[in-house]
Amino acid sequence: MTQLAKRLKAVKPSPTLSLNAKAKALAAKGADVLSFAAGEPDFDTPTHIKDAAKAALDAGFTKYTATGGIPELKAAIVDKLKKENQLTFTPEQVVVTVGGKQALYNLFQALLSPGDEVIILAPYWVSYLDMVRLADGEPVVIETSVENGWEPDPAAIRKALSPRTRAIIINSPSNPSGAVLSRAALAGIADAIKGSDCLVVTDDIYERLLYVPGGFYNIANVAPELAPRTVVVNGFSKAYAMTGWRLGYAAGPKDVIAGMQMVQDQSTSNANSITQKAAVAALTGPQAPLDAMVAEFTKRAAMMTDGLNRIPGVKCRKPEGAFYCFPDVGALIGRSYKGTAVTGSVKLSEILLDEFLLAAVPGEPFGAEGFLRFSFATSPQIIEKGLDRFAKLVAALS
Template identity: 75%
Template sequence: MSLQLARRLKSVKPSPTLSLNAKARALAAKGADVLSFAAGEPDFDTPAHVKDAIKAALDAGFTKYTATGGIPELKAAIVEKLAKENNLTFTPEQLVVTVGGKQAIYNLFQALLSPGDEVVIFTPYWVSYPDMVLLADGVPRFVETSADNNWTPDPNELRKVLSPRTRAVIFNSPSNPTGAVISRPALEALAEVLRGHDCLIITDDIYERLLYVDGPFFNIANVAPDLAPRTVVINGFSKAYSMTGLRLGYAAGPKELIAGMQMVQDQSTSNATSIIQKGGLAALKGPTGPIDEMVKAFARRRTLMTDGLNKIPGVKCRLPDGAFYCFPDCGALIGKSYKGAMVNGSMRLSEILIDDFLVAAVPGEPFGAEGFLRLSFATSDANIEKGLARFADFVSKLS
């Protein structure tokens, strides 16, 4: 038999962050002293009270199917969180608990898009957005932003790309990969454009707790409450509670959309893992001390990494407002020569860094930002200092 895979698979590619991480892990397993700045996860342990709740749920035999959309007590706690912390009102029917924020976005596109429907994505973007749109037979439409104005989308550029086929626009602030936060006035101007266009607004708030500028956190539904009824909030426990591998997230939005997403989930994974949902409940109800401590450490490291990167000739880095990524402009290094061959792009930069200097840094190209690298500062100060020294050593060898 000649095995033929689905045509839609031809348009997507493996996640570059996951594959670079796999390479770094494989090198480390062979004993290499790899310094990884590729991970999209906190280096802090999951808070003890969350782990205890998961263990207690396991011991109590809470191991059976739950309702697809989540256990009622977790849904109630999320509804309460959204009201108290985000000033957004949802009913439990407007909420679905998912296997991570990633599944929430995937299911959303599966539920929303028909072939040819368009989704507007601001560049640089989280690598999975375009591929998840493509997997739902949709068409990603990009609006470019630039480091020069802190990656703020231009309302006129947004207006130009909106079309009768536009079904959704996705916001991610603080952003992966740039760490940028879209300001209130900028969000207001973008909201004004969206008032004239009947489409869904997605706000991916997964980095909401990792904020280094004056709070509180806000999203487009806060800035433009009249748009809240057609906004869907994506969030999860991975980044704020260091629960990446435990896979727990949620979406809150229009009832019909959430029902559609739940149907997709009914026919695919069913519920998020029973005992992990109890962990999520403990995370929301428990002390915030562990998060505050983590955010304090990240705030210190973002300065350490940004300052260090800016000392390397040819590298320019903005201080990120949130998340845990530095996104330096390495454009001045592209076109230089290394070991007699031209460094022809960020993919090559990343390859040399891992192969010859044992430093894992994700290329900007798959995020829609050629010439940039993404380095996570969710690692120790010592690793950051050592990694930057290796990066500087590499740059000194370019001619």
């Protein structure tokens, strides 16, 4: 056996990717599998964005670009951040990446030395922990609870801070909880970290998918004094149904962005040239297709939440954003299905897929045991049928 790098030992395979692979394998054998596991919109990329890509291809825009992105796209991003987010950045403070994921990866590679710490609020997007570990950093997890709307206790953040804390990550709307942190919660975080010089990473990837009034805001809006040490991470995957195109960006302090670009210079180089042209069209073109998508997700969020809350033993808080319901299934843990003990959310998800052909992601790898993540980025018909299958499983538990 080849001896692989030690740092890989701390990293776990993505549970969503492995669940999806298992669901696909079952479907390939002819099983009628339904999936609530999707982490991407089930809509197509809007036509005008595809047209811009076709035009770029026809114009021969197929060469390397500047590593950090084409000036036209950087200018559109600077403009978007100013107009939509009331945040001021210069083009040198922006780096265009291969998805929001690469922005985060580059950031931790650029920021962390062995043993440096990053504060992460649970439940969290699974990749945060592994990306920090891949950069030889240490994730420091802070628990939150559904009873408190998944909002962190500032005292817990104060306690978690150490001289090694280099960053705190905030993700609102959240994957997996669908929660939007209130302005008061963000102000609480800002207050807790005011004595530290750690960076604030705001992962705004779900900013467009909001089902509550009031519009989007992030911590730099609520606590402008933090803006100089805030890194905004965003991308085109969720807002513009462009997951396969792989495009994201980060905006932040000049030295941090320069470090991130250095990592990119020596790894992927520029994001796809054609995709960058399409992204300019996404930011500067009509936003109406997006409104239609959000209107549809709003209906589905209500439909799925209501359906889940009708199932005995299942409690679901209504998601305020993203496209996930995150029901509390703690009352089902410890029961048994045909003699097999439901030992946790992973086991529950396994039984759901193996016996009822429904894929849903367990909460445990997101740092929230006793929960399941149900994505409503699928049709209302599938939501109805899938909930029916889940209700059948619950009814069969003893």
